[in-house]
Amino acid sequence: MxxxxxxxxxxxxxxxxxxxxxxxxxxxxxxxxxxxxxGREIVGRRWFPDHELFTFPTAALPxxxxxxxxxxxxxxxxxxxxxxxxxxxxxxLASLTALILxxxxxxxxxxxxxxxxxxxxxAAVLVPFLLMIRYRIVERPDLVLMVFLSFTIYALNAYLTxxxxxxxxxxxxxxxxxxxxxxxxxxxxxxxxILAGGVLLRVLERRRGTPILGTPSPAQLRTVAxxxxxVLVASTLNPYGTHALTxxxxxxxxxxxxxxxxxxxxxxxxxxxxxFVAAGVLAITFIFLARxxxxxxxxxxxxxxxxxxxxxxxxxxxxLVAAPVLGRNALAIVGAPASVARRVAIVTASAAVVLGxxxxxxALAGLGPFAAPALTxxxxxxxxxxxxxxxxxxDRVGAHGRVFNTVHWGGYLAWRxxxxxxxxxxxxxxxxxxxxxxxxxxxxxxxxxxRLQAAYAFxxxxxxxxxxxxxxxxxxISPQWALVYWDDVALVYLRRSTAxxxxxxxxxxxxxxxxxxxxxxxxxxxxxxxxxxxxxxxxRNVAETGSSLGYTFLGFVDLQARRYDAALQAFRRVRDxxxxxxxxxxxxxxxxxxxxLAQAVEYYKAAAAVFEDPVFxxxxxLGLTRLGNDRDAVQYLERAxxxxxGFTATYPLLIDAYRRLGxxxxxxxxxxxxxxxxxxxxVHEHIRxxxxxxxxxxxxxxxxxxxxxxxxxHRNAATRHVLGNIYQAQGRFDAAIVxxxxxxxxxxxxxxxxxxxxxxxxxxxxxTAARAHLDAYIRLDRDSYLxxxxxxxxxGTPR
Numbered sequence: 001m002x003x004x005x006x007x008x009x010x011x012x013x014x015x016x017x018x019x020x021x022x023x024x025x026x027x028x029x030x031x032x033x034x035x036x037x038x039g040r041e042i043v044g045r046r047w048f049p050d051h052e053l054f055t056f057p058t059a060a061l062p063x064x065x066x067x068x069x070x071x072x073x074x075x076x077x078x079x080x081x082x083x084x085x086x087x088x089x090x091x092x093l094a095s096l097t098a099l100i101l102x103x104x105x106x107x108x109x110x111x112x113x114x115x116x117x118x119x120x121x122x123a124a125v126l127v128p129f130l131l132m133i134r135y136r137i138v139e140r141p142d143l144v145l146m147v148f149l150s151f152t153i154y155a156l157n158a159y160l161t162x163x164x165x166x167x168x169x170x171x172x173x174x175x176x177x178x179x180x181x182x183x184x185x186x187x188x189x190x191x192x193x194i195l196a197g198g199v200l201l202r203v204l205e206r207r208r209g210t211p212i213l214g215t216p217s218p219a220q221l222r223t224v225a226x227x228x229x230x231v232l233v234a235s236t237l238n239p240y241g242t243h244a245l246t247x248x249x250x251x252x253x254x255x256x257x258x259x260x261x262x263x264x265x266x267x268x269x270x271x272x273x274x275x276f277v278a279a280g281v282l283a284i285t286f287i288f289l290a291r292x293x294x295x296x297x298x299x300x301x302x303x304x305x306x307x308x309x310x311x312x313x314x315x316x317x318x319x320l321v322a323a324p325v326l327g328r329n330a331l332a333i334v335g336a337p338a339s340v341a342r343r344v345a346i347v348t349a350s351a352a353v354v355l356g357x358x359x360x361x362x363a364l365a366g367l368g369p370f371a372a373p374a375l376t377x378x379x380x381x382x383x384x385x386x387x388x389x390x391x392x393x394x395d396r397v398g399a400h401g402r403v404f405n406t407v408h409w410g411g412y413l414a415w416r417x418x419x420x421x422x423x424x425x426x427x428x429x430x431x432x433x434x435x436x437x438x439x440x441x442x443x444x445x446x447x448x449x450x451r452l453q454a455a456y457a458f459x460x461x462x463x464x465x466x467x468x469x470x471x472x473x474x475x476x477i478s479p480q481w482a483l484v485y486w487d488d489v490a491l492v493y494l495r496r497s498t499a500x501x502x503x504x505x506x507x508x509x510x511x512x513x514x515x516x517x518x519x520x521x522x523x524x525x526x527x528x529x530x531x532x533x534x535x536x537x538x539x540r541n542v543a544e545t546g547s548s549l550g551y552t553f554l555g556f557v558d559l560q561a562r563r564y565d566a567a568l569q570a571f572r573r574v575r576d577x578x579x580x581x582x583x584x585x586x587x588x589x590x591x592x593x594x595x596x597l598a599q600a601v602e603y604y605k606a607a608a609a610v611f612e613d614p615v616f617x618x619x620x621x622l623g624l625t626r627l628g629n630d631r632d633a634v635q636y637l638e639r640a641x642x643x644x645x646g647f648t649a650t651y652p653l654l655i656d657a658y659r660r661l662g663x664x665x666x667x668x669x670x671x672x673x674x675x676x677x678x679x680x681x682x683v684h685e686h687i688r689x690x691x692x693x694x695x696x697x698x699x700x701x702x703x704x705x706x707x708x709x710x711x712x713x714h715r716n717a718a719t720r721h722v723l724g725n726i727y728q729a730q731g732r733f734d735a736a737i738v739x740x741x742x743x744x745x746x747x748x749x750x751x752x753x754x755x756x757x758x759x760x761x762x763x764x765x766x767x768t769a770a771r772a773h774l775d776a777y778i779r780l781d782r783d784s785y786l787x788x789x790x791x792x793x794x795x796g797t798p799r
Contacts, residue, residue, distance in 0.1 A: 011123045012102045019098035019130055023091030023137045025375040027083050028382035031427040032074070032139035034411030037418060038065055039075025048239070054414035056402050056422045057431055057456055064430065066240050066247060069179040070141040084379050086139055094137045097146040101126055101320070104154040105327030108161040108214075121334060122327045129323035132274040134375070136316035141181035148177040150320055153190045153300070156224065157324075160194065160216055167223070171230035175237045182247035184235040186317070189303050191228040195221060197296035204293065212293055261429075263313040275308040275315045278322050285329035292332070297325045386412055389545065390462055390490035394421075397484075397503045399494065402458035404449070407439065409462065409490075424458065434792065441785040446478040448785070453480075459500065461493040466515055476515060482508040483515075487545040488576040491515055512537045514549060518582040521553055525560045548576035548583075555586040564590045581610035588619065597623045608636075614643040618650050621657075630657040634666075641673070646684075648677050683709050687718055690726075699726050717747035724756055736760055751780035755790070 034054075041049055048068065052058040065071065077085040105122045136142045151173065155166035170187075178184050198216035205212050216224070235244050269276050282305070286298055301322055308318025376382045387409055394400075400420045405413055410426025425431055425439050435452075442449040443466040452458075466476050477483075477493060482500075484507040485492035491514065494500040511534045513520060525531065535557045542550040555570035567590040574583035584607035592600040601623035608616035617640035624633035637654040640647060651674035658667040686709035693702035703726060709719045724739030737760050743753035758774035761767075774790050781787045 011119045016095045020091045020095040023094035026382035029138040030408040033415035035071045037414035039071035066182040093143040100150040104324035125327040132319035133316040144180045171234040174234035178238040178244040182244045193299035387490035393485040403460045406464045459495040486514045487547045548574040548579040552579045614640040715746040717743040717750040
């Protein structure tokens with residue numbers, strides 16, 4: 001029986017094909033639209049604009065676009081093939097990168113006499129790394145960074161191992177790279193790894209008196225140094241000179257970007273295990289090969305391990321550099337095994353290849369642990385997270401001009417609407433840092449938004465849903481703005497002005513507050529909101545947009561009116577993932593209202609599978625106890641207790657269930673925990689009363705509430721903090737400091753006490769102590785607006 005012969009060509013084709021398939025995803029990266037818009041302007045003008053175009057705060061600034069050549073290429077691909085052209089370009093660049101990695105992994109192979117084993121091992125290593133870098137196979141200049149960096153490393157390795165002269169192409173490719181992406185600084189790493197590592201190996205050779213495998217010759221080092229000099233010069237051949245080399249350092253030095261941009265946050269082992277696994281496996285292989293002194297590959301990968309573990313954005317760089325190094329290390333470790341060991345190695349590596357290919361297939365199908373929720377396999381554009389329908393509404397009502405927008409939508413506004421509409425910011429974040437911070441916080445702070453409006457005179461707000469505390473009645477936007485449109489993606493507000501008076505009179509939503517979400521709607525209903533007017537607005541939204549959030553709202557309005565069949569019908573119309581768990585909860589409540597506990601329990605389980613709310617676990621447990629299933633009920637009730645030990649309603653139900661099950665010891669344990677939970681609840685109630693009384697100006701009564709709280713728990717940090725705040729307001733600074741210090745003794749990570757102490761020490765003139773506490777506050781409360789303002793304040797003061 002004939003068998004398929006595994007050849008380098010076949011395995012390479014498999015890898016390249018997998019990369020191409022992973023690149024065939026719909027256009028949905030927000031920055032793609034920024035690059036398209038920039039490319040369109042350059043091509044249309046046949047040169048750079050004189051000044052910034054798309055964001056009105058920067059209209060007076062000189063044009064700055066170090067990625068201009070990539071933008072032109074991307075736009076021309078769109079002109080030739082529409083969005084399909086973009087996707088095919090993306091897939092082709094991913095395939096080219098995979099081909100270079102494949103070639104690089106086979107350089108200097110010790111298994112040249114056993115091609116089957118060598119090819120299988122290389123494929124087993126490289127295929128999984130494709131999944132690690134997949135998240136960056138999007139319409140961004142990172143695509144060309146992948147190609148140029150992998151080719152730079154391959155050209156240098158090919159010269160050292162086989163004497164090939166590809167490295168003479170590097171200065172030319174560097175010119176193209178420097179005009180496509182300001183990341184050419186990373187090309188320094190492979191050159192320095194060879195030059196520094198080569199010199200070190202030659203020194204070690206002289207000391208040992210024996211040759212070391214892989215040591216470059218003096219002639220090779222001179223050639224690499226000359227090419228390196230040419231590459232450095234080539235990096236400056238762009239409209240912005242050395243910016244191509246220094247831009248990454250400016251990004252890292254920008255506090256706002258590193259603080260609030262998600263992709264610049266470090267990966268977490270539980271969510272992004274790839275870089276940690278890659279770093280660990282690399283370390284193991286280097287330990288195995290330590291006697292061979294793999295100095296150059298170690299110096300090559302070490303900076304990229306650091307980058308990959310420092311920010312989500314750079315994980316792909318670690319995968320890109322580590323893949324061929326790990327492939328060569330694995331080949332070196334295996335060496336030339338005996339026949340039995342060879343068969344074991346082939347079977348193991350083949351299984352890894354099959355697993356990698358299967359994982360790739362699952363990833364393409366959006367299934368399994370390697371699925372990327374932000375990527376959708378297919379052609380065309382994926383607009384599920386774009387404000388397209390909101391912009392269509394603005395088209396219909398003739399609302400043009402300056403727009404305050406969510407940061408990542410600015411590029412889409414430029415691509416779709418320039419020059420009819422101008423964004424306040426796009427994905428480049430090309431604004432003064434203080435303005436960028438204000439834009440970020442404006443959707444949760446009405447005062448910041450109004451300050452920006454006064455400075456830049458915009459009359460339209462198009463934003464994604466802000467993060468607002470559940471049940472809060474505090475508006476994130478001031479009364480000068482009218483909500484006129486909302487769907488599952490965007491909210492549209494118009495400023496109350498003569499120009500929009502007619503539109504606002506017709507379209508304003510005066511009662512429903514979608515920005516506050518489902519919890520706030522239910523809070524409104526429970527507190528006597530004008531239900532007929534509220535329901536009318538919700539029905540209007542459903543009729544106009546068919547939004548899942550609108551149907552969710554409608555279902556809860558029907559629930560309040562005990563129209564259970566209508567509620568079930570509304571909740572079943574919910575499709576958007578962000579509203580689904582609320583819909584499951586609504587379905588559970590409707591079935592409960594109809595007396596169908598079994599169905600209600602199943603929907604509460606579905607809600608808990610999406611969002612692990614202790615209330616959902618509690619309701620599952622409650623339903624199961626009423627259905628007589630105490631054994632399963634206690635599992636869910638224990639999960640509710642674990643999620644929120646202060647949720648006191650769980651305890652009586654759990655105690656009774658354990659009693660019926662005859663588990664007396666568990667019953668006693670939960671009863672003891674119940675007493676502690678009730679004590680904490682009483683403490684928190686006294687604190688809430690104190691805060692309310694203090695705000696009403698009754699400090700004496702507030703202190704009385706806090707003294708009762710301290711008798712219940714004298715080490716409660718929140719009690720001490722509130723008491724310190726009251727003393728500070730009374731001018732009793734020494735007493736306030738004592739209380740805030742006591743709060744930190746109870747909980748050293750209680751950030752509000754650090755902030756209060758910082759301000760207290762400022763009032764006393766102790767700048768050193770004030771700064772120490774404010775620095776601690778910033779570390780503990782990284783994301784709040786107050787933290788940002790403190791950071792700005794401290795930046796202007798000497799240490």
